[in-house]
Amino acid sequence: MAALQSQSKIVRWIDHRLPIFTFMQHELHEYPTPKNLTYWWNYGSLAALMLMIMIATGIFLAMEYTPNVNLAFDSVERIMRDVNYGWLIRYIHMNGASFFFIVTYIHIFRGLYYGSYKEPRELLWILGVVILLCMMATAFMGYVLPWGQMSFWGATVITNLFSAIPLVGNEVVTWLWGGFSVDNPTLNRFYALHYLLPFVILGVVGLHIMALHTHGSNNPLGIDRKGPQDSIPFHPYYTIKDMFGVGVFLTIFAIFVFWFPNLLGDPANYIRANPLQTPPEIVPEWYFLPFYAMLRSVPDILFIKAKLAGVLAMFGSIFMLFILPWLDTSPVRSARFRPIYKWVFWLLVIDVLVLGYVGAHRPEGLYVVMGRIATLYYFFHFLILFPLLGIFERPLPLPTSISAAVTKGKP
Amino acid sequence: MRAFAIALFSVVALAVPAFAQEEAMPPLDHEKWSFDGPFGTFDRGALQRGFEVYSEVCSNCHSLKLMSYRDLGGPGGLGYSDDEVKAIAAQKEVTDGPNDQGEMFQRPARPSDHFVPPFPNDQANRAAHNGALPPDLSLIVKAREGGSDYIYGILTGYKPPPPGLKMPDTMQYNMHFPGHQIAMPPPLSDDVVSFADGTKATTAQEAHDVVTFLTWASEPRMEERKKTGVKVVFFLLVMTGVLYAAKRKIWADVH
Ligand code: HEM
Numbered sequence: 001m002a003a004l005q006s007q008s009k010i011v012r013w014i015d016h017r018l019p020i021f022t023f024m025q026h027e028l029h030e031y032p033t034p035k036n037l038t039y040w041w042n043y044g045s046l047a048a049l050m051l052m053i054m055i056a057t058g059i060f061l062a063m064e065y066t067p068n069v070n071l072a073f074d075s076v077e078r079i080m081r082d083v084n085y086g087w088l089i090r091y092i093h094m095n096g097a098s099f100f101f102i103v104t105y106i107h108i109f110r111g112l113y114y115g116s117y118k119e120p121r122e123l124l125w126i127l128g129v130v131i132l133l134c135m136m137a138t139a140f141m142g143y144v145l146p147w148g149q150m151s152f153w154g155a156t157v158i159t160n161l162f163s164a165i166p167l168v169g170n171e172v173v174t175w176l177w178g179g180f181s182v183d184n185p186t187l188n189r190f191y192a193l194h195y196l197l198p199f200v201i202l203g204v205v206g207l208h209i210m211a212l213h214t215h216g217s218n219n220p221l222g223i224d225r226k227g228p229q230d231s232i233p234f235h236p237y238y239t240i241k242d243m244f245g246v247g248v249f250l251t252i253f254a255i256f257v258f259w260f261p262n263l264l265g266d267p268a269n270y271i272r273a274n275p276l277q278t279p280p281e282i283v284p285e286w287y288f289l290p291f292y293a294m295l296r297s298v299p300d301i302l303f304i305k306a307k308l309a310g311v312l313a314m315f316g317s318i319f320m321l322f323i324l325p326w327l328d329t330s331p332v333r334s335a336r337f338r339p340i341y342k343w344v345f346w347l348l349v350i351d352v353l354v355l356g357y358v359g360a361h362r363p364e365g366l367y368v369v370m371g372r373i374a375t376l377y378y379f380f381h382f383l384i385l386f387p388l389l390g391i392f393e394r395p396l397p398l399p400t401s402i403s404a405a406v407t408k409g410k411p
Numbered sequence: 412m413r414a415f416a417i418a419l420f421s422v423v424a425l426a427v428p429a430f431a432q433e434e435a436m437p438p439l440d441h442e443k444w445s446f447d448g449p450f451g452t453f454d455r456g457a458l459q460r461g462f463e464v465y466s467e468v469c470s471n472c473h474s475l476k477l478m479s480y481r482d483l484g485g486p487g488g489l490g491y492s493d494d495e496v497k498a499i500a501a502q503k504e505v506t507d508g509p510n511d512q513g514e515m516f517q518r519p520a521r522p523s524d525h526f527v528p529p530f531p532n533d534q535a536n537r538a539a540h541n542g543a544l545p546p547d548l549s550l551i552v553k554a555r556e557g558g559s560d561y562i563y564g565i566l567t568g569y570k571p572p573p574p575g576l577k578m579p580d581t582m583q584y585n586m587h588f589p590g591h592q593i594a595m596p597p598p599l600s601d602d603v604v605s606f607a608d609g610t611k612a613t614t615a616q617e618a619h620d621v622v623t624f625l626t627w628a629s630e631p632r633m634e635e636r637k638k639t640g641v642k643v644v645f646f647l648l649v650m651t652g653v654l655y656a657a658k659r660k661i662w663a664d665v666h
Binding site for chain 1: 449477482546549550553554555556558589629630631632635636637639640641643644647648650651654655657658661662665666
């Protein structure tokens with residue numbers, strides 16, 4: 001690291017002892033970034049922003065929230081009604097979870113399209129999947145906290161899944177609950193974990209960025225930077241582009257928070273939890289619907305009971321992402337140069353949307369058939385298509401360098 | 412990638428509502444509400460009339476536990492003065508205590524008290540209604556698919572049952588209630604209340620006003636929310652415009 005050139009004596013004094021300014025100079029200013037990144041590359045910084053917003057609003061909620069089955073619902077309503085700007089903090093937190101997932105899902109599909117998971121970014125990708133898992137756990141437990149009907153019954157359904165584990169299933173569930181049903185001990189531990197996990201995410205995000213900065217961003221062409229003519233410094237080019245993205249994103253987010261704060265939620269969660277009354281339909285938040293569909297789609301397979309098979313499918317779907325770097329055998333990263341994958345990618349997008357749609361409906365009639373086909377396709381896509389495409393697809397010729405492709409116009 | 416993304420999302424946007432029409436319920440009429448739209452506010456006249464309907468009719472069976480009497484006054488309230496709020500509260504009795512003799516005692520409610528429920532507990536409420544529980548109405552508008560339109564639909568949706576349908580005496584036919592059989596007797600009819608401001612008390616008017624009141628009760632901060640939203644979004648749009656200009660300028664020399 002080159003010593004820092006700064007006008008300020010104080011900055012130099014600090015930097016000599018604690019080189020944070022050198023570090024920032026290195027990671028932001030000098031950090032070379034491909035010059036051809038599109039707006040699909042904005043979603044990473046947006047996800048980081050969402051994490052900050054969730055932590056900030058969460059801490060303020062925690063000051064007023066009471067994790068007790070008799071008080072939780074009322075304490076949330078007190079936040080909504082009596083705490084100054086409590087409604088704002090809570091609506092930001094509630095819709096923030098949804099927007100965090102929107103941003104993250106787009107971020108993931110961006111990676112899938114441009115092959116960002118391939119050598120040398122496998123660990124970067126895997127850390128991303130770890131973040132996704134932690135986010136899911138966090139959001140699931142957060143949704144239990146307001147102790148509405150969906151909080152309670154969602155928690156009951158999902159924790160019950162662990163009873164599918166052979167032999168020790170029921171013991172595991174009792175252990176998770178801290179009792180014989182979802183009750184006060186469950187709420188308390190979920191609260192403790194809901195507070196903890198975002199900080200775990202924060203740590204993993206740090207590693208994610210460390211891995212990113214080791215080889216730098218991938219780009220729409222999926223080819224490596226060959227020299228300085230291919231890159232520009234992150235700051236100011238991408239700082240300003242990211243900030244503009246933040247502006248657009250926050251505007252859309254604000255429209256939801258201020259005018260449609262409950263659109264993405266389930267009305268039943270404004271009914272106090274009642275362990276004696278099962279709601280007509282138990283549906284998770286929208287961002288879990290594709291997984292919920294897989295869970296409910298799988299029938300008995302040989303000696304594996306449907307329940308266990310469903311759980312395996314659900315966790316398996318995430319596991320596919322973990323091993324994707326080794327399932328995809330094509331040496332070419334970007335779908336732009338993969339004439340077949342370019343289309344097949346969209347089949348996966350459609351497949352996941354279909355799963356989400358199925359997940360929102362009772363598993364009856366046509367929905368069962370759709371759910372099974374879509375689940376099957378999901379695994380077919382990862383386990384069969386990805387390996388085979390790499391072998392049979394003839395990629396288009398790659399441009400010689402980023403700057404060559406950029407100055408020539410779009411390939 | 413972009414063109415395909417747009418095409419895909421338009422197909423999804425068109426296909427999903429087409430699929431979703433499946434339940435055998437008559438569609439809800441869309442009432443015109445004063446609180447609709449990005450700048451909507453509550454009509455204070457409708458709120459006060461709605462409160463009259465609630466107090467004289469619904470409150471015989473339904474609690475409104477999350478509201479306090481003080482919410483009726485002050486900014487964002489129904490427009491009652493502090494003295495009016497005190498008088499409204501004082502009509503109810505609450506149990507307080509223990510006093511310095513160690514005894515519980517009755518006293519008139521104060522503005523800081525929560526709305527006094529009609530029954531001491533849910534069991535008593537059920538017992539008085541053939542086993543059916545009239546739900547607390549504090550959040551009812553947010554707790555039902557269809558919101559205000561749905562509650563209005565329930566209050567105006569009573570019909571003679573279709574011929575051949577056998578129902579217990581304790582049940583009423585209501586076209587908007589899931590399953591169509593509701594344990595609540597039709598609460599509203601013409602002139603069931605007489606409004607202090609002289610408005611003619613038709614069933615539709617009563618329903619409209621009490622739903623306005625209940626929508627307010629479900630989210631007393633709604634006006635503040637929309638008002639803040641206008642300022643925030645205006646700020647964000649300006650900020651985004653400036654950032655866009657800056658982005659164009661900084662990127663001008665990149666080829
Ligand atoms: C990864 C970041 C986070 C996610 C995805 C998340 C997600 C959620 C969700 C979905 C809810 C339920 C909202 C509702 O329907 O009411 C919730 C509630 C809550 N969260 Fe978080 N959260 C995050 C971070 C945090 C943090 C860092 C804290 C505390 C420091 C926190 C504290 C709370 C509290 C107190 C509630 C209950 C109040 C309420 O339900 O509005 N959250 N969270």
